[in-house]
Amino acid sequence: MSPLPLPALAGLLDDAALFPPGDMPLPDAVPAHHGHHAAWYGGLVGPLVFPAPRLHELPDVLDGRPIALSVTVPQGPAALAPALKAVADLPHASLAAVEIAVPPGTDLADLLAVLDEHLTDQVLGYVEVPRDDRRETVLDALAGTRHRAKFRTGGLVPDAHPSEEELAGSIHAAVARGVPFKCTAGLHHAVRHTDHHTAGGPLEQHGFLNVLLAAGAALDGASPADLAAILADRSPAFDLTGERLAAARGAFASFGTCSVADPVNDLLALGLITRNGTR
Numbered sequence: 001m002s003p004l005p006l007p008a009l010a011g012l013l014d015d016a017a018l019f020p021p022g023d024m025p026l027p028d029a030v031p032a033h034h035g036h037h038a039a040w041y042g043g044l045v046g047p048l049v050f051p052a053p054r055l056h057e058l059p060d061v062l063d064g065r066p067i068a069l070s071v072t073v074p075q076g077p078a079a080l081a082p083a084l085k086a087v088a089d090l091p092h093a094s095l096a097a098v099e100i101a102v103p104p105g106t107d108l109a110d111l112l113a114v115l116d117e118h119l120t121d122q123v124l125g126y127v128e129v130p131r132d133d134r135r136e137t138v139l140d141a142l143a144g145t146r147h148r149a150k151f152r153t154g155g156l157v158p159d160a161h162p163s164e165e166e167l168a169g170s171i172h173a174a175v176a177r178g179v180p181f182k183c184t185a186g187l188h189h190a191v192r193h194t195d196h197h198t199a200g201g202p203l204e205q206h207g208f209l210n211v212l213l214a215a216g217a218a219l220d221g222a223s224p225a226d227l228a229a230i231l232a233d234r235s236p237a238f239d240l241t242g243e244r245l246a247a248a249r250g251a252f253a254s255f256g257t258c259s260v261a262d263p264v265n266d267l268l269a270l271g272l273i274t275r276n277g278t279r
Helices: 026-038 052-060 077-088 108-118 135-142 164-177 208-219 224-232 242-251 261-269
Strands: 013-015 045-051 067-073 093-100 124-128 148-152 181-184 193-195 203-205 252-257
Touching: 013 026, 026 045, 026 052, 026 067, 045 052, 045 093, 052 067, 052 077, 067 077, 077 093, 077 108, 093 108, 108 124, 108 135, 135 148, 135 164, 148 164, 164 181, 164 208, 164 224, 164 242, 208 224, 208 242, 208 252, 242 252
Parallel strands: 013 045, 013 252, 045 067, 067 093, 093 124, 124 148, 148 181, 181 252
Antiparallel strands: 193 203
16 A cells, blocks of 8 residues: 555654663653654654653753653552642643553542543543453443543563453444543554563564554444454554544554654554655
């Protein structure tokens, strides 16, 4: 197929350089983030994903250039207000999104009320959906709100990577409820593959294009089993264009990547983008 126009993939890559396995030092991560936005592929790059517990470190590395943050709040709703105040006190920083966890025992109505109280319409609220029997309940609570789901798609150990069936069920459930989602961790490359360089042995990893194709198929009425097959495909035909691609992007908003260069290079190698960003 012809290369995609870069605006079709705008904001797909959230810059999670600070997180494992990248673990980029903060003094390097901030200028690198600015470098990504200044590059020819800058439109593909979203905010810098930043952990709320480390916000106190940011003033020492900000250089006067505007920077948009997506702040992760792993402690849950009680930690949201202090995190937002810390961002508000930062010079030249703006809040693009909040990614909040759901600790056991959290009342979902209270969590959503906290998000509604503290987030303006310009700030996206992502609720990390637990990988347990709370998934359906959390997605039910998000349905019909302006807030979104966040799915964990990998990590440093095999158990952190959901199976094709689990991730397919999550995508299907979110799309069926009209809940947009993002993914975090594990989507290091465009297509499904086996990573043979991990300390614990070969590790199966999902591809971000597989996820995008699965989101598009879910919008077309595909079953969870169909989505699982798409997620397992190691050479999928990327057939999303035009309105179907825009709809799929409306469902699958973005994913966090600790190395922006890897997905950009994969998209180039597959011929899905070009440096001039034109068809």
